[in-house]
Amino acid sequence: MNIESAAVNILKRGVELDTKKRYTEALVCYQEGLQILVDKMKGEADERNRNYLRKKVEEYMNRAEDIKKLVLKQKEEGKFHEQVHIENDSTGHSYKALFGRFLDEEVQYVIIEDPYIRSFHQCQNFLRLCELLVKSCRNLTHIELLTTKDHKTEKDQREWLSYMYSDLLKYHVQLVVKYSETLHDRQIILSSGWVIKIGRGLDFYKATDNKFCLGMHDLDLRQCHETTVDIVHSKNIKQSYG
Template identity: 85%
Template sequence: MNIESAAVNILKRGVDLDTKKRYTEALVCYQEGLQILVDKIKAERDDSTRSYLRKKVEEYMNRAETIKTLVIKQKEAGLFHEQVHIENDSTGHSYKTLFGRFLDDDVSFVVVEDPYIRSFHQCQNFLRLCELLVRSCTKLRHIELLTSKDNKTEKDQKSWLDNLASDLNKYRVQLIVKYSETLHDRQIILSSGWIIKIGRGLDFYKAPDNKFCLGMYDLDLRQCHETTVDIVHSKNIKQSYG
């Protein structure tokens, strides 16, 4: 595959997401595709090809700017809503793929509300999320987990989360764990205002067939249970949680 067709594939994906009103995902594709085309223009010697590529860059750049403006307006009005439907047995839905685009220097704290961070694999899912947060959010200072206890795993749960808290301290990130017996909502709240609501919480991945199969560690290759992810934005996060 040559450089230009690689860009075309990414931009086509952007158009598809754009059509489905998954605007923030479309923006990521447009930006990636545009960067490839801009690099191609710099190396291209044929004037007609350069002219054609410049026209395409301008076309997609205008659309990207339109989407950016639309997203800003929807956020300001409290109307932003993006939905991703994860089909049963589908792959390509790691935490990074689903909402990594919102994890940046604007995030200083994260609140995770999920009643099922109790068993070993559920606590590992939370660990994976913490790894992603630490790598992506350079100004992250604390993570708050609101979950529930289970009589069978309570002692282990505390040990696992204590170990994680100790390790996060090395990165100057504090882990605050709170428990609720009535918690039902499942959502990830970012200090930047983004709220990611996953129907099944963090635990929507199917168990791998064995410990030596693809998807054991790379969650983009892991099959999923059916669930829906809703992404909204609130301007009042810092007042409510900060």
């Protein structure tokens, strides 16, 4: 029997991610694929086909539940760790694709530590991240940026960030900018406990050939520099930063 190819592809991707222990990504695929299967099952007139679909739904649903329990257990034990390796020149790695699944109503504040939010394109990357946070986290109250100054671009940097400060206020989000001369770590800390550590920080996208290339605005279509993304969970975030 042929199941809708969309569901097959999504579920295969889920199994692939599951095998690589990228559990939270696998869970998203399982949930999307399951929704397609359930919808198809409801509209299936043939009893034999419906039973086949029901069996597949139960199979993937059980695995999804097992993953939820595993992730919860690892979070409780402070052992959760998921790693994504971004290959040189690869695409499909927008901020939403990388960690959008963690951006929800539980996130009340976000701390971004990145020494290189200074030049025009770096501040644009930070703006893209702020847009994603505002759209995804309905209970977001403030964003804190810890970065460094560059004497050559300091005036522009302050101006660009002040524009963002003013605009974020329209969405009832406070932007707090702090500077450090010794900052090296690059990480995004969510108040819900998730910590996303990107080796290159926000600036891992390659420049487009010109301003009218695909990928100029849609970062899923933009080629990337090689880097590693580590995702961990800490129960101490609220105590440390709240």
